[in-house]
Amino acid sequence: MILASVAAACLVPTCICLILAVRYDRLRTEYEQNKANLEWYRDRFGNEMTILAENGEEVTVLADGQEASTSQSGEFEADYSDIYISGATNPEDIEGTRYVYLTFDDGPSSSTDKILDILDQYNVKATFFVCGKPDEKYTDIYKRIVEDGHTLGMHSYSHKYSQIYASLDSFKDDFEKLRIFLYQTTEVWPEFYRFPGGSSNGVSKVDMHELISFLDEQKVTFFDWNVSAGDDKAGANKDTVYANIVNNIPKFKHCVVLMHDAADKKYTVEALPEIIEAIQAMDDTVIVPITGDTLPVQHIKK
Ligand SMILES: [Zn+2]
Known part of the structure; x- marks a missing residue:
């Protein structure tokens, strides 16, 4: 006892x-x-x-996860009060198919052909938000993006924030220069746009709503992202790129995944086959290119 x-x-x-x-x-x-x-x-x-x-x-x-306090007038004191992430879904609420849109910014580059080879190998279509690079060595790459069945989107001609976002007129000039350049190179009239730095870039001297209205007039839809590879961050490597994408996709029903197509982002290319394999192994999940039917993921409300 x-x-x-x-x-x-x-x-x-x-x-x-x-x-x-x-x-x-x-x-x-x-x-x-x-x-x-x-x-x-x-x-x-x-x-x-x-x-x-x-x-x-x-x-x-x-940023610490606490709800923001309201000011005396009852309004939020947020600098970016109209930023939101659309497509966010409670994982338990997800029913039916999950759509994953792989998007590559900043190309073409010396990595584009490798990215296209991998996409081809897995029979996956993606979306390329490209810039204006008149160098002849890129002509065939622009064409290959289109011929391989991927979506060609715009990401500004110059990618120079100080120029593009200096005024509405300079934004328009840059936009038109790129659209005409892409049409002359590929015979595709692009209908999708990704703002350099996203619609929530915080550096534009012009109200982003003005730029968005201009895109509306042009019948162009802009896409931000809700999943980011983080491949433009210091210290990024193959493992972080893989984890940032694969761990965050389950949070959304419509996943617009931001990656970069650039010579100095080799780990994005290295991680891509495993990323595609992991996504393809997820239940009820498909990888598709952006089309006119795609629900936009936008950081700024219209
Ligand atoms: Zn960019």
Whole structure:
């Protein structure tokens, strides 16, 4: 009896400790994941942003994950109060097919042919938001993007923020120069645009809504992203690019994935086959190019 009591007195606290240790570990992992996500958002959008909560309502959050306090007038004191991530869905609510749009910015480059070879190998169609590069060595690459069945989108001719976003007129000039250049090179009249730095770039001297109205007049739809490879961040490598994409896709039903097609982003090319394999292995998930029917993912509301 005494022995049993002593044994119980030892065993019970040990078991409780073990259970608590496991629970602590799980919470710790969850915390680290949330922290990494918030850092990404802070990087992208500054200290405050509006997100779609799981109940479908829009909530402004601070970078530490706390809900933003309201000012005395009752309005949010956010610099980017109209930024939101569309397509955010509670994973449990996802029914039916998940659509993944792989998008590559900044090309063409010395990496484009390798990216196209990989896409071809996996029979995957993607979207290329390209810039204006009149050098003859790129002519065939623009053409190949189209001939291989991918979507050709625009990403500004010059990619120089100080020029493009200096005024509405300079934005228009750059836009028209690229659209005509792409038409002359590929005979495709592009209908999709990705703003350099995204619609939430925060550096434009012009109200982004003015630029968006101009795109509307041109019957051009702009696309931001809700999943980012982070391949333009310092310290990025094959593993971070893979994890940033594959771990975040399950959060969305419509995933517009931002990657870069650039000579100095070799790890994006290196990670691409495994990324495609992982996506193709996900249930009810397909990789498709952006078309006129695609639900846009936009950081700024019209
Ligand atoms: Zn870019």
